Amino acid sequence: MSHHLFVLSPSDTPLYSLTHQSSRPAPSTTSPLAANLPTWSTSAFAGTLTALSGASSAPQRNNDGVVRGGGQDRHVIQMIANASLDAIEDVMRKENTMYLKAVDKFNEWTVSAFITPSNTKFLLLHDGKNDDGIRSFFMEVWELYVKTALNPFQTAHTPIRSAVFDGRVRASARKYL
Amino acid sequence: MAIFGLWIINKAGGLVYQRNFAEGLAQLTSNENLVLAGTLHGIHAITARLSPMGPSSGAQVIEGETFKMTIFLTATGTKFVLLTSLNETIAEILLQRIYEAYADAVMKNPFHTPEMPIRSDGFDTRVTAIIGTG
Amino acid sequence: MAYSQPHPRLSVLSNSSHSSAEHLSPTASSTRFSLPTAPSIHSQLSTQKVPLNRPGPSIYDRPLNKSRGAEVSVSAFAFLLSEIVQYTQKRVNGINDLERRLNTLGYRIGVRVVELMLWRSESSSKTPKREVRLLPVLMMIHSQVWKAVFGKAADAIEKSVENADEYMIIDNDPVIERHISVPRDLSQLSCSSFTAGIVEAVLDGLGFPARVTAHSTPLAQFRSRTTILIKLEKSVLEREELFK
Numbered sequence: 001m002s003h004h005l006f007v008l009s010p011s012d013t014p015l016y017s018l019t020h021q022s023s024r025p026a027p028s029t030t031s032p033l034a035a036n037l038p039t040w041s042t043s044a045f046a047g048t049l050t051a052l053s054g055a056s057s058a059p060q061r062n063n064d065g066v067v068r069g070g071g072q073d074r075h076v077i078q079m080i081a082n083a084s085l086d087a088i089e090d091v092m093r094k095e096n097t098m099y100l101k102a103v104d105k106f107n108e109w110t111v112s113a114f115i116t117p118s119n120t121k122f123l124l125l126h127d128g129k130n131d132d133g134i135r136s137f138f139m140e141v142w143e144l145y146v147k148t149a150l151n152p153f154q155t156a157h158t159p160i161r162s163a164v165f166d167g168r169v170r171a172s173a174r175k176y177l
Numbered sequence: 178m179a180i181f182g183l184w185i186i187n188k189a190g191g192l193v194y195q196r197n198f199a200e201g202l203a204q205l206t207s208n209e210n211l212v213l214a215g216t217l218h219g220i221h222a223i224t225a226r227l228s229p230m231g232p233s234s235g236a237q238v239i240e241g242e243t244f245k246m247t248i249f250l251t252a253t254g255t256k257f258v259l260l261t262s263l264n265e266t267i268a269e270i271l272l273q274r275i276y277e278a279y280a281d282a283v284m285k286n287p288f289h290t291p292e293m294p295i296r297s298d299g300f301d302t303r304v305t306a307i308i309g310t311g
Numbered sequence: 312m313a314y315s316q317p318h319p320r321l322s323v324l325s326n327s328s329h330s331s332a333e334h335l336s337p338t339a340s341s342t343r344f345s346l347p348t349a350p351s352i353h354s355q356l357s358t359q360k361v362p363l364n365r366p367g368p369s370i371y372d373r374p375l376n377k378s379r380g381a382e383v384s385v386s387a388f389a390f391l392l393s394e395i396v397q398y399t400q401k402r403v404n405g406i407n408d409l410e411r412r413l414n415t416l417g418y419r420i421g422v423r424v425v426e427l428m429l430w431r432s433e434s435s436s437k438t439p440k441r442e443v444r445l446l447p448v449l450m451m452i453h454s455q456v457w458k459a460v461f462g463k464a465a466d467a468i469e470k471s472v473e474n475a476d477e478y479m480i481i482d483n484d485p486v487i488e489r490h491i492s493v494p495r496d497l498s499q500l501s502c503s504s505f506t507a508g509i510v511e512a513v514l515d516g517l518g519f520p521a522r523v524t525a526h527s528t529p530l531a532q533f534r535s536r537t538t539i540l541i542k543l544e545k546s547v548l549e550r551e552e553l554f555k
Contacts (some may be wrong), residue, residue, distance in 0.1 A: 287396035
C-alpha cells in the first residue's frame with residue numbers, strides 16, 4: 001500500500017509532501033479503470049486524464065526500475081490531489097468535521113482530507129482502507145503542524161522545510177499507515 | 178493638610194509635568210516653574226554629592242515655613258516632587274502611587290517619548306484619582 | 312544575570328552626563344536597539360554553564376496543551392505592544408496606514424490563535440469539529456478567543472440594525488488599550504486594529520472572509536471602550552442562506 005501526503009496552504013499552494021510505502025499488504029481487488037472514474041470524468045478532460053493515469057492500473061517497471069503507469073506517476077498523483085480539492089471545498093462548506101474521510105475517489109486512489117482551523121489542508125491519497133489509522137495519522141500531523149505554525153518565521157504560505165517536522169511525520173506514517 | 182502641586186523632573190533637569198491641586202503657594206508662570214525645577218535639580222545633585230555617608234540618593238524632603246517638598250528619585254534618574262503643607266504625612270505613599278501610574282500610563286504608552294513633556298490623558302486621570310481634583 | 316560589561320542599553324540610560332540630544336541621535340539609538348555585543352553573550356552563557364553546541368528542547372518535544380504557568384505578564388506585553396506601535400508609526404503615512412499595519416500584525420497572531428486554541432479543545436475528541444455556521448463562530452470569538460488572548464470574554468456582541476452583513480464585538484476595557492492614551496491629533500486611531508486583525512484571521516481561517524476594523528466608542532464610565540466592526544463578505548451570507 002502506498003500513501004501520498006500533501007499539506008496545502010489556504011490558497012492551495014503545496015507546503016509539504018511525503019510519499020510513504022506501507023509494509024502492510026496491498027488490497028487485492030483492483031476494479032477496472034472505467035468503473036471507478038467519477039462521473040465528471042466523461043467531460044472533455046476525461047481523455048487526457050485517462051492517458052495520464054496510464055491505460056492499465058497495474059504498475060509496470062521500466063528498465064530504470066522506475067514505477068510507471070497505474071496512476072503511480074508523480075504528476076498524476078499531484079493531479080488527482082489537485083482535482084480532489086473541488087470536492088473537498090464543496091464538502092467543507094457543509095460538514096463541520098475536520099477529518100473528511102474518503103472525500104474523493106479516482107482509479108484505485110481514495111482521497112482523505114483533514115482541514116485545520118486556519119484552513120490548511122492535509123490531503124492523503126491512499127489505495128487501502130484504514131480509517132482509524134488515517135485519523136490518528138492526521139491528528140499527529142495536525143499537532144506537528146500547529147507546533148510548526150507557532151514558529152514566527154513560518155507563515156501560512158511558507159513551505160515547511162523543518163527536518164524535525166519531516167522526521168516526525170515519517171515516524172507517524174510508519175506507525176499508523 | 179493640603180497638596181499644592183506635583184512636578185516631574187527628567188534626568189536632565191527639565192520639567193516634564195507640572196500640575197497644581199490647591200491654592201496656597203505663589204502662582205507661577207510655566208516659565209518660572211521650569212527655572213525652579215532646573216534649580217531644584219542642581220540642589221539635589223549638590224546634596225547627593227555632599228553626603229558624608231558615601232553614595233546618596235540626595236535630598237528627600239525640603240521644608241519651608243509654610244510648605245514642604247518631598248522628592249522621590251527613581252532608579253533611572255527621574256524625580257517626582259510633591260509640594261504639600263507641612264503636616265501632610267502621606268506624601269511618600271502618594272509619590273509611590275504616582276510613580277506606579279507613571280510606569281503604567283506614561284512608560285507603556287506608545288505615544289510618549291522618554292524625557293519629553295508628558296501629555297497623556299490616562300496619566301492625568303490616574304493622578305486625579307490618587308490626589309483628587311483639588 | 313552578570314554581564315562582563317554593562318548592557319549597552321542600560322549603560323546609555325544610566326549615564327546621565329549624556330545630553331538628551333545624544334539620546335535622540337541616530338548613532339546613540341543604534342546602540343540602544345542593537346543586540347548585545349558578542350562578549351556579553353559569551354559571558355552570559357559561561358556563567359550559566361550551558362554548552363554552546365547544545366540546542367534547547369525543540370518545540371516538537373514540548374506539549375501544546377500545557378498552558379498553566381505559561382501566561383505572559385501584562386506589563387511585558389504592554390511594553391512590547393508599545394514598541395510595536397512606535398516601530399510601526401515610524402514607517403507609515405497616516406492613520407489608515409498605521410491601522411492597516413497593526414491589523415496585519417494581528418492577523419499573524421490570529422492564525423496561530425485559532426489553530427492552537429482549537430487544537431487544545433478538539434484534539435482529544437474522536438471527531439474534531441470546525442464550526443461552519445456564522446453565529447456559533449461569532450460567539451466563539453466573543454468568548455473563547457477573547458479568553459485565550461486577553462483572559463476574559465468580550466462584553467457584548469451585536470448585529471447591525473442597518474446592514475445585514477455587519478456584526479460588532481464590544482470590549483469595555485480592552486487589555487490592548489489599557490495603558491495607551493492616543494494624542495488628540497490622532498484621535499481617529501484605534502490601536503485595537505491589532506485585535507481586529509486577530510478576529511479577521513480567525514474568521515478567515517474558518518471560512519468566513521470579512522473586513523474587520525476597530526473603532527473607539529468611549530462612554531463616560533468606559534473611556535477606552537472599543538467596537539470591533541465585522542463586515543462579512545457577500546459569499547458568507549449566501550452560504551448562510553443555504554443552511555436554512
